[in-house]
Amino acid sequence: MDFDVIVVGSGMSGGWAAKEFTEKGMKTLVIERGRHVEHIDDYDGENVDPWEMKFRDKVDRKTADSAHEIQKQCYAFLDSTKQFFVDDSEHPYSQEDGKPFSWIRGYHLGGRSLTWHRQSYRLSDLDFEANKKDGHGVDWPIRYKDMKKWYDHVEIFAGISGSRDGLAQLPDGEFLPPMEMNCVEIELKKRMDEKYEDRKLIIGRCAHLSEPQKIHTDLGRGTCQARDQCQRGCSFGAYFSSQSATLPAARLTENLTIVTDSIAHSVVYDAKSKKATGVRVIDAKTKEARTYEARVIFMCASTLGTTQVLLNSVSENFQNGFANSSGVLGHYLMDHLYAQGARGIMPGYEDRYYHGRRATGIYIPRFKNLNGQEEKYYRGYGFQGGASRKGWKDGMNKRGFGADYKESFNRPGPWTFNIAGFGEMLPDYKNMATLHKTKKDQWGIPQLHIDCAYGENDRTMREDIRDVSVRMLENLGLTDVEGYLDESAFPGIGIHEMGTARMGHDPDTSVLNAHNQCHDVDNVFITDGSSMTSSACQNPSLTYMALTARAVDYAVTQMKSNVL
Amino acid sequence: MTKIDDQLNRREMLKQVATMTGGAVSASVILGVMSGTGFAQSVDIKDAAFSEAQLNLVSEMAQMIIPDTDTPGAKAAGVHDYIHLIVSEWYYPDEKSNFMMGLSAVDERSNGAYGKDFLNCSDTERHKLMTDMDNEMGEEKTFFQEFKELTLVGYFTSQIGAEEELRYEAIPGPYEGCIPFERVGRTWAT
Numbered sequence: 001m002d003f004d005v006i007v008v009g010s011g012m013s014g015g016w017a018a019k020e021f022t023e024k025g026m027k028t029l030v031i032e033r034g035r036h037v038e039h040i041d042d043y044d045g046e047n048v049d050p051w052e053m054k055f056r057d058k059v060d061r062k063t064a065d066s067a068h069e070i071q072k073q074c075y076a077f078l079d080s081t082k083q084f085f086v087d088d089s090e091h092p093y094s095q096e097d098g099k100p101f102s103w104i105r106g107y108h109l110g111g112r113s114l115t116w117h118r119q120s121y122r123l124s125d126l127d128f129e130a131n132k133k134d135g136h137g138v139d140w141p142i143r144y145k146d147m148k149k150w151y152d153h154v155e156i157f158a159g160i161s162g163s164r165d166g167l168a169q170l171p172d173g174e175f176l177p178p179m180e181m182n183c184v185e186i187e188l189k190k191r192m193d194e195k196y197e198d199r200k201l202i203i204g205r206c207a208h209l210s211e212p213q214k215i216h217t218d219l220g221r222g223t224c225q226a227r228d229q230c231q232r233g234c235s236f237g238a239y240f241s242s243q244s245a246t247l248p249a250a251r252l253t254e255n256l257t258i259v260t261d262s263i264a265h266s267v268v269y270d271a272k273s274k275k276a277t278g279v280r281v282i283d284a285k286t287k288e289a290r291t292y293e294a295r296v297i298f299m300c301a302s303t304l305g306t307t308q309v310l311l312n313s314v315s316e317n318f319q320n321g322f323a324n325s326s327g328v329l330g331h332y333l334m335d336h337l338y339a340q341g342a343r344g345i346m347p348g349y350e351d352r353y354y355h356g357r358r359a360t361g362i363y364i365p366r367f368k369n370l371n372g373q374e375e376k377y378y379r380g381y382g383f384q385g386g387a388s389r390k391g392w393k394d395g396m397n398k399r400g401f402g403a404d405y406k407e408s409f410n411r412p413g414p415w416t417f418n419i420a421g422f423g424e425m426l427p428d429y430k431n432m433a434t435l436h437k438t439k440k441d442q443w444g445i446p447q448l449h450i451d452c453a454y455g456e457n458d459r460t461m462r463e464d465i466r467d468v469s470v471r472m473l474e475n476l477g478l479t480d481v482e483g484y485l486d487e488s489a490f491p492g493i494g495i496h497e498m499g500t501a502r503m504g505h506d507p508d509t510s511v512l513n514a515h516n517q518c519h520d521v522d523n524v525f526i527t528d529g530s531s532m533t534s535s536a537c538q539n540p541s542l543t544y545m546a547l548t549a550r551a552v553d554y555a556v557t558q559m560k561s562n563v564l
Numbered sequence: 565m566t567k568i569d570d571q572l573n574r575r576e577m578l579k580q581v582a583t584m585t586g587g588a589v590s591a592s593v594i595l596g597v598m599s600g601t602g603f604a605q606s607v608d609i610k611d612a613a614f615s616e617a618q619l620n621l622v623s624e625m626a627q628m629i630i631p632d633t634d635t636p637g638a639k640a641a642g643v644h645d646y647i648h649l650i651v652s653e654w655y656y657p658d659e660k661s662n663f664m665m666g667l668s669a670v671d672e673r674s675n676g677a678y679g680k681d682f683l684n685c686s687d688t689e690r691h692k693l694m695t696d697m698d699n700e701m702g703e704e705k706t707f708f709q710e711f712k713e714l715t716l717v718g719y720f721t722s723q724i725g726a727e728e729e730l731r732y733e734a735i736p737g738p739y740e741g742c743i744p745f746e747r748v749g750r751t752w753a754t
């Protein structure tokens with residue numbers, strides 16, 4: 001046996017699995033399909049000013065159009081960050097006709113932990129009980145009480161900045177000091193309290209070190225410098241990533257081995273012992289296959305990545321994919337409803353400004369369907385947003401030229417406030433990822449075929465998000481309020497894909513039990529987004545971290561008592 | 565930490581040059597002195613779309629949109645090179661030919677009005693021509709609107725535009741949410 005544990009993937013979940021296992025004394029191998037990315041040294045886009053980039057931080061359009069047809073849809077895909085997004089022409093996948101799905105991803109050590117938006121929110125029992133209450137999806141096999149201590153655990157280590165707001169639907173955590181609100185946000189928070197009993201405007205909780213603690217500085221991490229260029233990588237280690245936090249912690253134990261450029265092909269199953277024995281990988285460069293063995297396997301390759309590997313792990317016992325006796329592997333794919341909200345102008349405050357580019361915004365936690373089914377749709381949504389002053393980019397179509405015209409740009413414009421809803425998408429069997437019957441990638445692995453679309457509940461909620469946000473901004477005293485709903489938006493672009501190997505009580509209707517352990521094969525665990533039984537409406541990464549740490553704790557107990 | 569050191573060194577160097585010259589020399593002069601040390605990116609344009617005369621025309625028009633004031637204008641910021649780059653390399657053939665037609669139409673317009681090319685017109689004549697173009701409205705974006713957009717982007721993402729005309733900080737340090745505008749004094753470039 002080569003290792004105690006194999007972790008497939010090195011991003012948000014994989015980094016946590018590596019840290020927790022190695023700190024508990026387990027010899028751990030992390031398998032990463034992409035290239036190595038060294039903290040600091042490989043942040044090529046960092047500390048580059050706009051004028052030092054040929055197209056001023058836009059990706060050369062012809063390259064983007066030919067090689068990044070999907071990735072270019074992501075707001076964070078820039079000249080300074082493009083090395084952390086895949087070349088779509090190298091990594092094709094298939095989409096159902098008429099149902100586009102944007103699969104935004106990066107294949108490199110650290111995965112999307114380098115490029116995430118860092119918003120960090122706990123789920124509550126409103127979320128864990130939702131499926132059971134309204135009958136969509138199976139019941140989560142866990143509740144908030146099972147997760148609380150693990151949320152605490154991951155927040156303390158990751159460093160989450162936020163305010164304690166005392167909201168049942170968005171539990172408080174172990175926070176570092178909150179980022180400051182700007183003048184207009186402070187005023188709007190006050191007005192929100194005055195106008196609405198059920199709504200709160202809070203500062204965005206984010207994985208940034210506002211005030212590093214010893215646990216952070218010991219790893220060389222420092223204070224956030226308000227550059228808001230996080231997706232380039234951060235040499236200060238000020239936001240949480242595998243590179244800044246979990247992998248360095250794991251390395252300190254000397255129990256960690258990482259192999260990069262190693263594409264997981266399949267999980268190897270031994271029918272006699274009814275256990276997985278290892279992971280078969282294909283070398284990304286030489287295309288040669290090899291197998292690593294371990295007692296326990298953690299799948300942390302991202303929702304769709306893990307799903308692809310498991311669907312490709314066929315054997316006599318599992319002809320439809322690994323640990324898939326339920327037949328639900330690949331189904332119930334969810335994202336968050338995205339691209340709907342409102343914006344408006346806040347009169348006044350023209351003598352006020354801010355210093356720095358705050359790497360978080362404001363958040364308006366969910367306020368719909370909190371006390372039972374009150375709306376014509378199920379579940380709810382939260383808003384991310386913020387206030388800022390208009391700058392030169394907002395004056396592009398101004399009339400004029402000459403000295404006065406030039407100088408009109410050096411005074412900032414009025415304050416604007418925008419909010420964008422993130423809605424819960426219901427789990428639906430029809431939304432699924434399968435392996436394409438004929439198309440393969442250059443390593444001979446069948447391409448993923450994605451068939452996913454918003455459903456009726458999702459569309460109704462999107463319209464409500466727009467209408468409610470318009471009314472809310474008007475009530476808060478904003479002028480020139482405009483709602484928006486991008487009809488052309490489709491799933492995937494929320495970059496919160498999840499649900500394809502869900503947890504549940506019943507092995508007939510779910511892949512994983514309450515410990516993220518496969519019902520069918522007890523030494524394989526899945527702790528990335530594919531394990532999510534419902535999507536809630538909060539940004540999910542913090543929950544993946546907590547689920548991972550919790551599952552590792554369980555697995556190690558089982559390993560130490562030789563059950564595994 | 566090489567890259568940070570490099571940047572700090574460059575900033576330190578800029579500060580020293582400013583001190584040595586008693587602060588009497590404008591930053592653009594310093595930038596000229598510093599060019600070749602990584603400050604001014606010399607742009608190597610593939611399949612150059614403009615003739616020398618066309619580049620001159622673009623440069624003069626951009627300078628009229630963003631002239632020298634208390635800070636240097638478009639010409640010093642190399643906006644013409646930026647526009648040249650975008651038209652040559654960023655634009656697809658149809659966009660490029662639309663732009664080139666629009667540029668030719670500037671001289672056609674000046675010849676129609678004054679019997680000479682734009683660059684041979686007096687300041688007053690040029691101003692009248694630019695005003696006419698600025699006042700034109702179309703269903704689609706007019707050439708002049710497109711030209712102004714390119715000029716604004718080229719200028720405000722240049723070092724002169726971002727650091728002198730506006731305010732720019734690469735590493736702002738801890739965020740402060742609510743401060744008097746005077747402490748910043750001008751619009752943030754980013």
